[in-house]
Amino acid sequence: MTPNNIFKIENLEKKYGERKVVDIKNIYVNNGDFFVIVGPSGAGKSTFLRLLKYLEEPTNGDIYFEGKKLSNPLDVNIQRSISMVFQRPEFLKRSVFENVEFPLWIRGKKDNEKVEKVLGQVDIGNLIREKTSSLSGGELQRLALARAMVVDPKVLLLDEPTANLDPYNVELIEKIVLNLNKAGKTIVMVTHNVFQAKRLASSAGLLLNGKLVEVGSADTFFNTPKDARVKDFLEGRMVY
Amino acid sequence: MVNNELLEIIFLTLRVSGSALAIACVLGIPFGLILGSEEFRGKKIIQLLISTGMGLPPVVVGLVVYLLLSNQGPLGTINWLFSPSGMILSQSILAFPLAAGFTSSAIAAVSPKLIIQIRSMGTTSWQEKITIFSQARNGIIAAVLAAFGRIISEVGAVMLVGGNIEGHTRVLSTAIVLETRQGKFAFALSLGFVLLGIALLANSLTYYFGGQWEK
Ligand SMILES: Nc1ncnc2c1ncn2[C@@H]1O[C@H](COP(=O)(O)OP(=O)(O)O)[C@@H](O)[C@H]1O
Numbered sequence A: 001m002t003p004n005n006i007f008k009i010e011n012l013e014k015k016y017g018e019r020k021v022v023d024i025k026n027i028y029v030n031n032g033d034f035f036v037i038v039g040p041s042g043a044g045k046s047t048f049l050r051l052l053k054y055l056e057e058p059t060n061g062d063i064y065f066e067g068k069k070l071s072n073p074l075d076v077n078i079q080r081s082i083s084m085v086f087q088r089p090e091f092l093k094r095s096v097f098e099n100v101e102f103p104l105w106i107r108g109k110k111d112n113e114k115v116e117k118v119l120g121q122v123d124i125g126n127l128i129r130e131k132t133s134s135l136s137g138g139e140l141q142r143l144a145l146a147r148a149m150v151v152d153p154k155v156l157l158l159d160e161p162t163a164n165l166d167p168y169n170v171e172l173i174e175k176i177v178l179n180l181n182k183a184g185k186t187i188v189m190v191t192h193n194v195f196q197a198k199r200l201a202s203s204a205g206l207l208l209n210g211k212l213v214e215v216g217s218a219d220t221f222f223n224t225p226k227d228a229r230v231k232d233f234l235e236g237r238m239v240y
Numbered sequence B: 001m002v003n004n005e006l007l008e009i010i011f012l013t014l015r016v017s018g019s020a021l022a023i024a025c026v027l028g029i030p031f032g033l034i035l036g037s038e039e040f041r042g043k044k045i046i047q048l049l050i051s052t053g054m055g056l057p058p059v060v061v062g063l064v065v066y067l068l069l070s071n072q073g074p075l076g077t078i079n080w081l082f083s084p085s086g087m088i089l090s091q092s093i094l095a096f097p098l099a100a101g102f103t104s105s106a107i108a109a110v111s112p113k114l115i116i117q118i119r120s121m122g123t124t125s126w127q128e129k130i131t132i133f134s135q136a137r138n139g140i141i142a143a144v145l146a147a148f149g150r151i152i153s154e155v156g157a158v159m160l161v162g163g164n165i166e167g168h169t170r171v172l173s174t175a176i177v178l179e180t181r182q183g184k185f186a187f188a189l190s191l192g193f194v195l196l197g198i199a200l201l202a203n204s205l206t207y208y209f210g211g212q213w214e215k
């Protein structure tokens, strides 16, 4: 095992009843990667991310985080090293400020300046005293990002972070996560949006019916994919 | 004279109802917290008992407590029959299911998705419980108010267990019954207004502090 691995996945399987929803042989996510998994809706992308965060236990196989095998219940320090932005983020019935302060509070490290700084980074510094119920979809998504970023995690997991957002918010969020990655943050993102994947990924894979059909550097994956299904998907010819 | 007696009645009413409310909430709210958030065997049955308990007829509770506390009863030796302690006991029993039941539904109404997302941030189980509790705050305030409403207006149980003894166990609700029976409608009605006033004050304070807490 190279110490460079953040995640190492071995024969990962998740079944719901008899249905295998995730079935991934061997992949690595390296330190500093922006790893993006694309795939149609229902491919198992969200389930895959939930497995990485150990919100669900794999039916078979292992996940290693920095060389440590994940098991249930997940070690709280590992839990806190991995921040996840959910496909449909939910918030506390409190202010914007308190929602971002919350993960710091958990760690016993409340820090007003940090909260203000990160809200500025996602460009909702002006909404700091608002209740979350008064925010728009794009603002909420950025709040979810702020809440994940504020604790400076080792990895960020992003589940369709711009689904259903307007182009302004999409661009803003992409800029923020790209900057984070440039600053060294490891990111694992899943999306059905090929164009977004292309704009962001340093390495990428296609998930179809729970199976990763091709994984590689962004350059290879997007420009010279070997698998016909990847070509079809990238060119929008895949029927789903 | 009348004033002194009235003050005594008001004071006892507050003491009995306040103690019963405190007991019901101290036991009922944590109970509801567990009932609303944990899965365990027999949960359905307990939920059924609690929701039945929310509608317990006060006279029946009064009767049962009376039998328990009477000289021949299993608790006869503690001498609580016709005493404020006995009244507090029966009112606590009446209010407990309300405190527990409303707390439990308030807790259960907190979005499970939110709880998963909170947990995924790495909360300890204590932090998770505190957070769920704070998210259910308004429902829990309603639980306290419902328990209080039940207790303060209740007459059947305090009448049976307390006996409406002047200067000893007479409270506002039992005094109203007595005065009405004696045809002193004006006095009965003014006692009724005092009772209403107490309820109004309690509600206002709750809303005020509930609102303070919210911001
Ligand atoms: N808790 C669950 N129980 C049963 N089936 C599930 C559950 N979660 C997801 N699935 C199924 O697993 C498949 C993959 O879901 P998901 O990971 O959400 O896909 P994606 O995020 O790629 O759209 C879907 O067919 C979905 O219906």
Ligand SMILES: [Mg+2]
Residues within 6 Å of the ligand: A045, A046, A047, A087, A159, A160
């Ligand atoms: Mg999904």
